[in-house]
Amino acid sequence: MPRPHVLLSAAVSLDGCLDDTGEGRLLLSGAEDFDRVDAIRAASDAILVGAGTLRADRPRLLVNSQERRAGRVADGRPAYPLKVTVSGSGELDPGDPFWTTGGERLVYTTDRGAAVARARLGDAARVVALGAAVDWAALLDDLGGRGVRRLMVEGGARVHTQLLRLGLADELRLAVAPLVVGEPDAPRLFGPGAYPGGPRGRMRVLGSEPVGDVIVTRYAPTAPGTTDGVTAADRHWLRLACDLAADCPPSETAFSVGAVVVAADGTELARGHSREGGDPVVHAEEAALAKLPGDDPRLATATVYSSLEPCAHRASRPKPCARLIVDAGVRRVVTAWREPDTFVPGADGIGVLAQAGVVVAEVPELAAAAILPNRHLVTPTVS
């Protein structure tokens, strides 16, 4: 099951605070903005907050609009999204309105926390133990397995910080309120640590609008991952490579493939697709790499996204794409689809890359998109 789309939602002051240190929650949003948040909740399958937010805010996390609830029911969904919390300790207060209102409740916790949470909550929630520690990737996989496609995360600071740092957030929606908290101990949206792309990495702005007196901006993280684990930004770039594959001039004798080269800070360096620019034999990765100077220093930390595994054997050119990638100094490749035996039996571009020390991440959930423009070339059993 695919992981859900993860949307981080927060309201902050001009000095980046989520709250002040006083009693009760600081309302950063106005009525119009709370209504915008309500619409996102209604469009979500599940809403997650950390146990710290449960303790500090005692939220209900409802869809407040009756029309929106009715719309969900008309679509065959429950009136309220699933409510999810994360707690290492399991120290959750059954008197909180979170457990008695709205949608069904789910707690992700540790093996030790599970015993505490079950004793405290009884039937008010399903408690899922994820081992000695809570692993966020495992949590998202589990939610995907429960049919959650869109997850809204409403904080707090420690939860947002981890999801962004781990590269697991697809989108960040930030409402910036026109006030300054000014307190040194007030919770900040993002804590210190190593974020994808480092301090020079820039996110992509998807849009921005005034809502009442706050400004809401939508961002997408773009900096590639650095391991064979797949991040949300990796999926974004690989989806683009699959879209490029669909743009190739069709062929009966070669695959349609798209490729994108992305720098460590999330800057797109080059893109290419098969048979680009009227060259009947050029491959996607070859076309993309040819647009960059061979000594471009950004290549050493770049990631190549290719809808199809880079080729290992080639009749039409001296070097296959796996070798071109290694020779360009690229150390990481993300791909959706292993090459079938259609033209070259036993091609193992991933093996060539791995042998040269290149980290390869595979995203099988995007294989269908990579195959689509090639469906006339593969038998149904291969696809």
Ligand SMILES: NC(=O)C1=CN([C@@H]2O[C@H](COP(=O)(O)OP(=O)(O)OC[C@H]3O[C@@H](n4cnc5c(N)ncnc54)[C@H](OP(=O)(O)O)[C@@H]3O)[C@@H](O)[C@H]2O)C=CC1
């Ligand atoms: N302005 C806004 O939009 C929002 C503001 N807020 C504010 O944020 C503040 C709360 O933030 P914060 O205190 O950081 O709390 P969080 O909501 O981020 O919750 C932190 C708690 O969640 C659990 N947790 C988180 N990550 C893990 C993990 N990897 N493994 C195990 N348990 C984990 C722990 O629970 P446990 O302690 O049980 O082990 C931890 O103490 C409040 O002041 C609130 O008002 C909150 C949401 C939105």
Ligand SMILES: Nc1c(N[C@@H]2O[C@H](COP(=O)(O)O)[C@@H](O)[C@H]2O)[nH]c(=O)[nH]c1=O
């Ligand atoms: N203070 C604040 C937010 N706080 C969030 O709203 C949650 C409470 O929602 P509810 O149960 O509907 O009262 C709370 O737990 C926290 O996640 N959100 C925002 O968009 N803007 C704000 O100014």
